Amino acid sequence: MHVIITGANRGIGHQLYRNYRDQGHDVTGTARYGDDYLPLDVTISDQFAGLTAAMDGKPADLLICNAGVYLDKGQSLADGYPPEMWADSFATNVTGVFLTIQSLLPNLQMTDGAKIAIISSQMASHTRAPGGSYIYRASKAAVLNLGRNLATDLKGLDIAVGIYHPGWVQTDMGGGAADITMEEAASGLMERFAELGPETTGCFRTWDGRDHAY
Numbered sequence: 001m002h003v004i005i006t007g008a009n010r011g012i013g014h015q016l017y018r019n020y021r022d023q024g025h026d027v028t029g030t031a032r033y034g035d036d037y038l039p040l041d042v043t044i045s046d047q048f049a050g051l052t053a054a055m056d057g058k059p060a061d062l063l064i065c066n067a068g069v070y071l072d073k074g075q076s077l078a079d080g081y082p083p084e085m086w087a088d089s090f091a092t093n094v095t096g097v098f099l100t101i102q103s104l105l106p107n108l109q110m111t112d113g114a115k116i117a118i119i120s121s122q123m124a125s126h127t128r129a130p131g132g133s134y135i136y137r138a139s140k141a142a143v144l145n146l147g148r149n150l151a152t153d154l155k156g157l158d159i160a161v162g163i164y165h166p167g168w169v170q171t172d173m174g175g176g177a178a179d180i181t182m183e184e185a186a187s188g189l190m191e192r193f194a195e196l197g198p199e200t201t202g203c204f205r206t207w208d209g210r211d212h213a214y
Contacts, residue, residue, distance in 0.1 A: 002026045004060050004107075006042060006100055007067030009034045012119070012166050015186035016064060028055070030067070042067050042096025043088070048103045059110035062193060064117045065097045072135040086135050093139035098146060114159045115196050117189070118147040122165040122206070127213040144204060144214065151202035160201040164192055167207040180207075 003020045007013040008029025017029045030040035030051065038054055040047050069092045075081050097118060108114040122128055124140035144163050151161035166189060168179045188207035196203070204212045 001061040002028070002059060002111075003062045003064065004028045004030070004055070004104065005064045005066055006030045006040065006096075009037055012182055012185055012189070013064070013066040015182040016066065016189065019186050019190060040100075042100060043091040045099060048099055051100075052103050055104060055107050058107060060104055060107035060114060061111050062115045062117065063101065063104055063108060064119070064193070065100055066119045067096060067100075068093050068119060070133075070136045072133055075133075075135075077132075077134075081134060089135045089139045090142070093136075094142045094146060097143050101150065108159050109157055112158060113197065115193060116147075116150070116154070116159060116161045117193050117196065118143055118161065118163045119166055119189075120144045120147070120163045120204070122212060124163075124165075125204075125213050148202045148204075148214075155198065155201055158198070160196050160198055162192065162196040162200065162202075163204045164189060165204075165206045165212055 001020075003025050005013050005017050005020075005027065008017040009031035013029070017027055020027045029037045031037035032039070032041045038051065040051050069089055071085050071089050072081055075085075101116060108116070120143050121136075121140040123133065123137045124144040126141070147161050147163040154161060166185045185207050188209070192205055192207065192209060204214055206212055
């Protein structure tokens with residue numbers, strides 16, 4: 001199986017990268033920097049040409065859109081959340097996901113039953129509104145909406161799309177007080193990706209297998 005993972009140089013993306021490689025799969029990881037990864041900054045549209053060229057003619061079984069940022073943690077409603085922060089967050093968390101999928105669509109179409117996994121967050125759900133983190137919440141809600149609409153459009157191409165909450169994970173983003181380790185999150189997510197198919201396309205699920213309210 002050929003797996004492509006964006007943001008593979010750290011956090012959950014890196015753990016997924018290691019796990020799939022340890023299982024013997026062919027894994028392509030992208031990152032903004034790092035010698036072991038295909039260079040890709042998902043906020044720079046010109047860089048997708050390099051991704052397309054590197055993957056030319058190579059089937060993709062599973063695309064994991066993991067690259068993401070949480071720039072507005074701790075921002076103040078009174079004087080925070082500058083416009084540039086909104087633009088940068090959406091460029092990574094939403095537009096970057098769309099451009100990645102668009103660029104790799106030919107590769108996904110080379111495989112019977114290809115899958116796209118989008119890492120969102122429970123903070124995307126309209127049922128969770130404790131306040132704060134407006135930019136991150138809005139961007140993750142947007143990519144949830146994007147994923148569900150892509151699931152509709154790609155179903156006829158035999159490509160399933162799932163959107164996932166990875167849990168509150170002990171990463172640089174999640175912090176040391178988070179609930180689960182990267183190993184637990186990655187293992188659970190891999191089980192969810194394996195379950196993804198035509199019957200479940202468009203799902204929004206947690207790392208441990210629960211359906212999440214939209």
